[in-house]
Amino acid sequence: MPMYQVKPICAGDIKVDLPSCMYKLPNVHAQQGNSCTSEHAFQNGEVDPAVKALEARQDEIMRKLYELKAAVEGLAKTVTTPDADLDLTVSSSLSSQSSSSTTFKDTADLDTLLGKDLGALRDIVINANPAQPPLTLLVLHSLLCQRYRVLSTVHVHSSVTSVPPQLMSCLGPRHADSYARQLFQLGFTLIWKDVSKLQMKFSVQNMCPIEGEANVARFLFKLLAPYPSDPALATLVDSWVDTAFFQLAEGSAKERAAVLRTLNSSLGRNPWLAGPEFSLADIACYCCVLQSGPASSTPTNVQRWLKSCENLGHFRPAKLLLQ
Secondary structure, three states: OOOOOOOOOOOOOOOOOOOOOOOOOOOOOOOOOOOOOHHHEOOOOOEOHHHHHHHHHHHHHHHHHHHHHHHHHHHHHHHOOOOOOEEEEOOOOOOOOOOOOOOOOOOOOHHHHHOOOOOOOOEEEEEEOOOOOOHHHHHHHHHHHHHOOEEEEEEEEOOOOOOOHHHHOOOOOOOOOOOOHHHOOEEEEEEEOOOOOOEEEOOOOOOOOEEOHHHHHHHHHOOOOOOOOOHHHHHHHHHHHHHHHHHHOOOOHHHHHHHHHHHHHHHOOOOEOOEOOOOHHHHHHHHHHHHHOOHHHOOHHHHHHHHHHHHHOOOHHHHHHHO
């Protein structure tokens, strides 16, 4: 029995409503299909001008970040190579796409040949010895500039003490937009370096270096036009390229005389070395003939062919370099 007994002060059937959440907020998705809050939405569906200004500012920031990313990735491709010891940048040029006086049947697709750029400039880096200037690459560079927007730069490696001025400006004058790498389709970087053989590097991760001026010339020419589909004609072009570099450029006087006789005979039947069309064979043989000696001592058909090459205009950088 309890000591004290107190009467209840309220009925025992009182119901208390307990809250299901601690805080209640207004629904921010009041309007379907509208990404902004109801505070910034008008009845006609228009967005608050303040939100529009904020979105425009964000788009501008993202655009600048994309340009910066492309520039950094393009520089990283050169810096990550063993040839990052560069101490002088001399020239860069922007050449808009224009009609070339030399016509090719098919136009090469950079995305097919080199892969997607993924926001970074596709930069071809070439190491060359200033004692042996690659004349064929200067001609091919001139052709590439007429086909694509090319960012051309010349650097000097620390292994070279001095480089003649004509080699420093062999790719043309500096362009005012050279800092905006995203405006270009292709990079052409020439590094004067103390190397025994010419080297080309494109993709450090996916591609091994290419050595030899003949092999680099083949690679660059494929950016202009594919090799002939006829196996016999493609073999003829490769044969002339090898003959130019191994016999005209590096052979004895007897070998050079024999090659000039063969050139004279072939050019007596066709206007170009590979038939009726201009090809890499003409570029390689022209440059090697100039390097082997004066053109006045060459046979008649060869002299006529040399003038036909010079009339195209693409061989001017190579000829000026030898003067």
